[in-house]
Amino acid sequence: MPNITWSLSDDGHSFSSDGVSGTAQKSFFHDVGCCNLSQYNSHLNYNNVILDLVFSNNEVLVLASSDPLVPEDPNHRALCISADFVQLHALSSSPYIKFVYNCGDFTAISNELDNIDWAKEFSIRSLQDAKYNNLCDYESFILLRERAKALEREMFTDYIARIEESIVKNPKAFWSYVKSKKQSNCYPAVFTYGQHSSGNGDEICNYFCDYFNSFCTILAAPLTAQVRTPG
Template identity: 25%
Template sequence: MRHSYVPPCLPDADITSLDLLLEKYTTRKKLRVFCCYFPQNTQQSNSQATFFEYLSDLVIKFPNDKFIVLGDFNVKDATWLHVPGGHITIVNTSYNNLVNQLFAFMTFTGFKQYNNIYNNNNRLLDLVLSNTVCVVNRTKPLALPEDGHHPSLVVKVESEKNNKYLRAPTRVVRCYHNADYNAVNDELSKIDWVEELSSEDITCAVGKFYFILNHIIDRIVPTKLVHENDKFPSWYSRSLIKLIKKKLKAHKKWKIYGRSSDYDRFSELRRETKRLEAECYDLFINKAENNIYSNSKKFWAFVKSKRSSNCIPDCMYYDDDTGSDGQMIANMFNTFFSSVFTADSNTRFSHDNLPLRYTQTFVVYHQYGKCL
């Protein structure tokens, strides 16, 4: 918890701001809260315009942050209408300058107004503006008697869930660049291909051909286990990941014991982590730019890593079925796609209708396709 970027100084208004930093492992979210009071006076319009401009710049600078702006705005002439989604919108957008600039601010930032509890005069003076879903309800007042112009409210904000995803299985990858190709050539030269394949039809011959090749590959080409890791970006090196883990341990140790020596160690590791992270990123960008024409795999891996999520949830639902592992989820997808797929019997293709000069070529290609 910390104070946010300092709001503008408005002598005729009162604005209190607070930032809540929500952090779990490598995921960091920030919730920016603003409590406002704009009294009715000749400077109200200018003060609100200045504050809205400040907020708009903040939203542009931090597009991933969540904002809640609530308080007494005293825009008494606004007419509100309930719309789907749990919020309400302004109907008379051009009634006066206060209404118009509030509507313009909400349109520009995408903020919604969630308070639909009117006061004794059937007006909404207290607004709850946010770019995340809020639920506003009545609550018991902190002091009696309650102000009839400003009913006591409680605002509930549902934080984003930390979804769990299926862990990618460990893959076996062949290291062809470390293979002994002289040994591969020796093994291939010992095979009498005519004897091995001449007595078979085309389907069995292709199958036997691949069986022989795979047998040689299994014996000569080395392998390694690859563990998928979505916790860190694709361009992080092993040394950087190890350094980050050391930094987290040092930070935890400092938080527990509070010793200056622990903080010095944590500060040193944090500084080294930032330096190495910048080096890894620059190295990755240079390699991606230089090799994008010959090998674009690293570039697209980086683009994929920028998505909010690249994984499948560890629990999915279809009708009354629940899948909690990879095989069950795959079967549910198979059930769904087979239910919406309709085979058109009129579009079946048969090589029996081909002219004779094409028939034999097509049959060979067809048999090869089945084997591959």
């Protein structure tokens, strides 16, 4: 609004506009009046016009900066605006309960807990109300249980994948896993081979001999081939 000039108002602090023209400017200053705003900047830029307007509902002091942080724009002066009408009100703290545990009678608490028949208490309560009679506790338990199971499945899958990848380079890891799945490191009391079972050491050795001998016989058997001659 370079066409507008500003003159000191009757209050001796703010400035009134002169030369308002056009629908847009009239509408703007109408809104300024409705909001009870006053303009406090009277410092001309280097082109002798005021482009930076300082509006406020309360009195403010506007001074031209004597030591700008950056070079000034010819159209916009560096201004220092002081306002002392702002009052900061600290929010009051809401009251809260603080438990002073260091002042508690822990001996009496321990005695009271020892006098409770916990077996009876848990036998007459369901899992849903075992704690604070609150269903939310049971819902939280379900959520945590599902997360634990999902994490267990994920870790077991990763473990099996590592075992499978290490079979070639580290067979010992595979057999360690196999042994960990066995309920006992001892040999079974009875061995079964084919239709035969025995708990005798000599017979068991013969079963192993027959088993491995069958593979050797198959591998050692000569290969036969039929050669078809053209008729």
